[in-house]
Amino acid sequence: MPYAPLTLFNGCPSFFQDFNDRLVKDHAGRSLAAANRIQLAQTGLGLHYVDGLQSAASKWRLAEGVTGLSYSDISDVSDLLATSYSAQARVSLSVVAFEAFARIFLGGNWPDAQVAVFTAHNPALCSEVRSMLNTDGLFTKLHSSANPAQQARLNNFQNSGRDDELYPVCVAIRNAFAHGAIGGMSCVIDAAPKLQMYALNGIRQYCDDLGT
Numbered sequence: 001m002p003y004a005p006l007t008l009f010n011g012c013p014s015f016f017q018d019f020n021d022r023l024v025k026d027h028a029g030r031s032l033a034a035a036n037r038i039q040l041a042q043t044g045l046g047l048h049y050v051d052g053l054q055s056a057a058s059k060w061r062l063a064e065g066v067t068g069l070s071y072s073d074i075s076d077v078s079d080l081l082a083t084s085y086s087a088q089a090r091v092s093l094s095v096v097a098f099e100a101f102a103r104i105f106l107g108g109n110w111p112d113a114q115v116a117v118f119t120a121h122n123p124a125l126c127s128e129v130r131s132m133l134n135t136d137g138l139f140t141k142l143h144s145s146a147n148p149a150q151q152a153r154l155n156n157f158q159n160s161g162r163d164d165e166l167y168p169v170c171v172a173i174r175n176a177f178a179h180g181a182i183g184g185m186s187c188v189i190d191a192a193p194k195l196q197m198y199a200l201n202g203i204r205q206y207c208d209d210l211g212t
Contacts, residue, residue, distance in 0.1 A: 003030070006049035008057055013064075015204055016057040019211035024048040036116065036210065037106040052108075056101040056203075063093035064200050081184035087192030088177035094199035095174040098167070101203050111149075114167050117206045121163040125198060128191055129169055133158055135187035142172040145181040167202075170195050 003024040008017050023033040024040060033040055033050070041051035068086030071077045102113035133139035143154050153168035173195070176182045 003048040004046055006043060006047040008049070008054055011061070012054075012057045013061060013204075015207045015211065016053060016060070019207035020050045020053055022211040023050055032210065038104055039106060050104050052100070052103040056097065056104060059093075059097040059100040060200060060203060063090075063097040063196070066090055066093050078184070080186055083189055084184040084186060085177070087189045088173055088182070090196040091170050091188075091192050091199075092174040092177050094196040095170050098170075098199050098203060110167075110171070111153075115164075117202045118164065118167055120205070122166070122198065123163060125191075125194055126157075126163045126166055129166065129195070130158060132187050132191045133169070136185055138182065138185060138187055141182050141185075142169075142176055145176050145179060146172050150175070166195075167199060170199055 003026070005021045005024045008020060023029045023038060030040065039051040040048060042048050066089065069082065069089050071082055098113070098117075099110050101117075102108055102110040105113050105116065133142070139154070139158055143151050146154060150168060150172060153165050154172055156162040157165035157169060173182075173188065173192075182188070
């Protein structure tokens with residue numbers, strides 16, 4: 001007997017709903033979910049859903065829609081500082097969205113989810129980001145504010161040429177942003193929207209590929 005799928009929240013991006021329905025509608029879908037270590041759950045009314053997907057969809061929609069921070073006219077924040085922090089915020093919210101999406105997997109941690117989701121590399125973006133990290137000591141600042149595991153991933157990306165470790169740069173920017181570790185550095189401004197969409201499009205592509 002097919003499962004009865006749960007309708008996600010009103011306004012949920014359609015690819016999330018399609019992904020959910022594909023994985024709960026029948027035995028083949030549930031087998032696909034199990035093979036990809038995706039957790040399914042059931043409401044008391046017998047409606048089935050990908051566990052954690054509602055939260056992930058909500059955070060994805062928020063992260064995709066943000067374009068920056070807003071400051072009052074009397075805040076006396078310079079244009080450069082405002083633009084840099086807005087850029088860092090865009091990357092940070094995309095990381096929040098990805099961490100929420102990672103929780104649909106058994107284990108629920110982003111390093112494992114990263115391997116599953118980011119299978120297509122972007123050499124041009126990686127080159128741009130490496131150039132960014134080499135500017136004004138940004139790599140050193142991110143590296144010094146990261147924990148040992150994150151430091152190893154940053155080294156893998158920057159010093160070993162591992163394009164599969166691009167997403168950890170997003171994580172490092174989010175952590176540095178939260179602690180004010182890189183201030184209003186201008187070198188993050190151009191690449192930040194691309195990193196934002198790299199994370200969000202990775203989620204969308206994964207859902208599209210597994211949901212069809």
